[in-house]
Amino acid sequence: MFFKKYLKSFKISCFFSQICYNVKDNLIMREYYEFERKQTMKKKHLLSGVMALLLSVALCACGGDKGTEVTSAEETKSEAAAEESSGEESSNTLSAGTPVPGGSVIFGMTQDLASLDPHVETDAGTRDVVFNLYEGLVKPTSTGDLVPAVASDYEVSDDAKVYTFTLRDGITFHDGTPVTIEDVKYSIDRYAEIQGESSAFSIVADASIKDEKTIEVTLNESYSEFLPMMTLAIIPESNEDPVGSPIGTGPFKFVSYTPGQNIVLEKYDGYWQEGVPSLDKVEFKFIADVDTAYMELQAGSIDILKYLTTAQAETIGEDYNIVEGSMNLVHGMYLNSGEGPLSETKVRQALCYGVDRDAINNFLFGGKSHIIGTHMIPNMSKYYEEKAETVYSYDPEKAKALLEEAGYPDGFDLVITVPSSYSQHVDTAQIIADQLSQIGVRTTLNQVDWSTWLEDVYKGGNFQATVIGFDGTMVPSDLIKKYTTGDSKNFMHYSNEEYDKVFAEAFATIDDAKKVELYKQCQMILAEDAAAVFIEDPANLVAVRKNLAGYTFYPTAAEDMAALYQVAE
């Protein structure tokens, strides 16, 4: 008898939790509709808006004290905004208060490290962290240039085939031993071996020691984009356990790593750059999910958290500065152009016209993202083709017309496969689905977990459309090589003869100006042929505790903790 009752309440509880899960999914759409409604209301009821404004002014006047309070608060707000923008102008970082040496930081990460071995291919999250531990012969700067690090100087032959590096004097590893030219050769050889024959690094024919300060890297063919590859970590040959007890030359040295919990680093006193780093201790803390991470931020258990939503950034309060940058991702809906309706350019173009990129940007990122039109990160300004941004505009009528021309007057069925663990992708896909339904494309969402996505979609190429963001290294060809016919990373089955030709030419060109020109041409082809529905480079809102300053954005995966310093509050 009581079992029955228990069963009943159990059923109720199951029912409710089910609702909760559903609500979480539906909520975003409801918010979106609400948002859209408000937007249209804004346009339609300008007049009533003015009326409301007048009314509120009148009310404020009646309120007396309250009214002045509101204005003063707004003033300080705009003052703060002005301060922030001036900071951005100077160096893209926050600079306030007097630096105080020492101190520590706890950086919240929502994913664990893939491996501490710097030569194994890893994800952006891991590269963010190990940037502080290891350095290559050259290293990236926040402006996207390369500066000598373990090398003190380098020289490139005119045909871009021979790269000569001079070892920096007096540079040491974290264990205090000096870096030798043999260590450099060992690192290059080890990297080449781990990367394997099919990797881009196989272009290296030989790394030979000229004298105890000089190493010469010879390539199989001329390749002027090679230098960024030499950011590969230089590690000591004598270290028998590079994974368990990593040793590098970076500003911070390894203290401990607890899987699933944290990695702790401390200041390396023998770092070759004087006065760097400023902080004594850095902890990267791994937190299971984003909501929990935000709660820990509010509670003060972590000092820095990336990828805040606009709502979170607004409510975080006075203890934190919000620094704005970009995620350096090419975020978009990628299409399998190998089969079905999507193999037709007109259909893909229709999708491009049918997706309102501004609406996505406004809703998910408060309009702070950079709208893109092709596969390139805007921060790689040298190569980035701005013209691609305006190839498509939101035009449902044109989209319908294109679909009709392509022979799909009644639209077609589209399944968007998205990795469920990334709310940003899921939310975007939901908005897209709603927008596409207006041009007659019946869209359903298929949420899969990350491992399944990797195997089915990315490796298997078994999908119709997917929403994802691609990061990149500082090499432009890395980003767009995947569109060449038959490339191992061409999971979209994209094939375009003209593109293949121009890309091959760009890849082989040594002359810088011509190379840039050709890469821009590649990007325009991708845009005009609608290789994918490119949306934006999402805004990255980073909360940094008030007692820290110097947070710096890089155009590549790097969280530079050496740039951070403590300030007097």
Next chain:
Amino acid sequence: MKFVIKKLITLIITLLLISFLSFTAFSVIPGDAALSRLGKDATEEQLEALRDKLGLDDPLPERYGNWLSGAVRGDFGESYRYEGITVSSLLADRLPVTVLLAVTSLIMILIISIPLGILSARFSGKWIDTVTNQLTQIIMAVPPFFLGMILTYVFGLVLHFFQPGKFVLPTENLRESVRYLLYPALAVALPKIAMVIKFLRNSVISEMKQDYVRTAFSKGNTDNAVLYVHVLKNALIPVITFLAMVAAEILAGSIVVEQVFSVPGLGRLLISSITSRDYPVVQAIVLYVTAVVVIMNFVVDILYQVLDPRVKTV
């Protein structure tokens, strides 16, 4: 003695079955451990090398055999996800945390639900019963992760009773550790408390209708005497079975709650291992949970006999 041996054999068979099932299940679902570890930029050679090293390409029976022969010797192998770290050491770090969490919430359940359950049966129909009834109904309907978020918000961010995320390992400072765990334990315990209260109340009320209760009253016993001396003893028997089920369920509840409170326990490890297709770790945790459930049932069987001599060993 025979009883114990029989139960032990059941345990082993269950473990074997479960381990085989979860092993097969994981080879059926999509997802590749090597791919999860190396990410989307890995080359085919790197993937091949890692698959080879982990033995992922071996046929299923062979892999299961290898795993089983290790597991029997207490060697669960190396994690797929974390290079060079054994499964045993991963579990050893987290087991104490989860056990502590489970024990804390079990104690909470016992000290809150039993008095409240009796009270609400004793005054059934009165205001105290109505209030607990409504409260339990509401609490039961709230999923643990949501409850966890509410608790974090109220106790962590508003009242500052604890600092979310500042968990201290029990090996470092047991007192601080328990202090932090009180809140996740509450999140795990609350729905169970509600269930036990309801269960106990109904159990007591239905016992009250038995003939022996009338006899006890007719002998001149007071309300309290009948309740505590006669009824409770009988009413608690089904509750104990239920409590054992709850104890096993606590493990399931703590998986989600650990995630919300950032407690580095088995539950969090289980979730991350499933996401990264780290089968050796998943296998070990599944085995552990199964063992706990089976052993719990075993303990209940024994308790049952102690409490109710009519139940004979079958």
